[in-house]
Amino acid sequence: MEKKSIIYDLRKKKGLSQEALAEKVFVTRQAVSRWETGETVPNTETLKLLSKELDVSINTLLGSRRELICQCCGMPLEDSNTSRETDGFFNEEYCKWCYADGEYTLDIWKRYAEIGGKEKLEEFKNQLIHEFNTLLNIEGLPKVENLNVLPGEFINMEYTLPNGEKVKFLDDKQAYLGSQLESEFGGRCFGIAANMDFLLVCTYEENGENPELVIYKKR
Numbered sequence: 001m002e003k004k005s006i007i008y009d010l011r012k013k014k015g016l017s018q019e020a021l022a023e024k025v026f027v028t029r030q031a032v033s034r035w036e037t038g039e040t041v042p043n044t045e046t047l048k049l050l051s052k053e054l055d056v057s058i059n060t061l062l063g064s065r066r067e068l069i070c071q072c073c074g075m076p077l078e079d080s081n082t083s084r085e086t087d088g089f090f091n092e093e094y095c096k097w098c099y100a101d102g103e104y105t106l107d108i109w110k111r112y113a114e115i116g117g118k119e120k121l122e123e124f125k126n127q128l129i130h131e132f133n134t135l136l137n138i139e140g141l142p143k144v145e146n147l148n149v150l151p152g153e154f155i156n157m158e159y160t161l162p163n164g165e166k167v168k169f170l171d172d173k174q175a176y177l178g179s180q181l182e183s184e185f186g187g188r189c190f191g192i193a194a195n196m197d198f199l200l201v202c203t204y205e206e207n208g209e210n211p212e213l214v215i216y217k218k219r
């Protein structure tokens, strides 16, 4: 029984003929045909081009052979959250929140990559935990034990000011160190987030509803 290759499926999905795809990645139509029947496999350079044209990672093109994780934050990588270079090629080392447009997005990593890497990041994380636990004195906020890397777009809540104005404090494209904690008094949840520049604490109901800002403190 003939099993059509993933390249065949992706090409069809893009609505490309074998000729059209061949032209885009600088090979002959016959070469495309041979990949699709499994007779041959594209070389490394061509895989790169195919990955860009067909909008999937090289890992996916090769049948998802490896479990990829982001080298910054450890998040499992899928095509939808894998970072890209400015020229549109996938960068299969990092998630799109840690790395975008050719550089590290998170200040923490950008700066710590320069001066010492992962160990320094752990140190910084512990420093932030210490600050959350000693500087803020917020009633009901339990002791912070750990912080995770959180994409801005997941935690960028909109707060309503007393004058009715709505504000956001985070950047959807950045990543932050943060966590969710249950209030010692029950009821609302605490959300905490930080980076090199600030500490933020908010509370919200289940599923992040009715968020209220508790404190936004510059570091």
Ligand SMILES: [Zn+2]
Pocket: 070, 071, 072, 073, 074, 075, 094, 095, 096, 097, 098, 099
């Ligand atoms: Zn990441």
